[in-house]
Amino acid sequence: VRFAFRELPAASGGVLTPRPVVDISLEGLALAPVECLLDTGALRTRMSAELAPLAGIELAGAMTEQFFVGGLKTVGALARVTLTVSNGSDEFSWDAPVWFCDPWPQPFGLAGLEGFLHHFTVTINAYDGYLDIEPAGTEM
């Protein structure tokens, strides 16, 4: 499955450097896949806690951890969820630990090692501005 880097407008005009992102569907929220920044340096996969109730994910009583992101202290609540990536024809789903965080200052989720990278062979072609992901164990 291929994902083009996504660019955003810059405050000073023009656009920000396009970033490597993957669009990941939460089970129960398939109509709105969440844009996640590919973060090879992050252990966890994290998303805004705002998204959990929209996907019907119960966080009450979940294991939590405090951490800092972008200089802001926040709390993540762990849930095991089914995630899906699709390009319209190919689709891959997997069970993953996702930390739903509140507050969450980032405009996207973070796809880290646990929950995402461990499940895929990821090829980043930053020169041409895209990344390919292949489910682990299916490479030719």
Added chain:
Amino acid sequence: MTVSGHQFDFDARGVQEALRHELPEPIQEHFVVINARRWPPKQVLALITGLDRADFTTHQARRAMTRLGFPAGRAAGHKGARGRPAAAASGSDAPPDSPGEVLRPFVGQWVAVRGEEVLVAAPSPGEVVAWLTRHGQRAQAMFRVVDSDQLITGAAPQ
């Protein structure tokens, strides 16, 4: 302005204000650009007049809006479509904006996108999801539009 036998008095500013807290419905073919977003002409005319949409045609609604100075266009993918495909389209023949520029009107908001088209923009993900559900739409991705590198860099916590 007379619409379906009823007399109305509104101007461009009043229309813009009336739409400020509304979300555009999916574009079928025709659209008008108001507040930097694409709107179905019939939705706009129904909102500002209170008339039933069956009381007027798309072309009457489109004409009413262009008379007020709002650009109009046809969505990409339809036969005869011209102009920019994205939600920030101006209806002009200018070259297509880059994907980043298309998102500029939505800075600070959550958006649902499909290709380079912005399906909906709203202050919260809940409103975006509610709109997608209500209109039977499926997005390619949902995220909040930022305009600062500082909000993106240094994100990795561990």
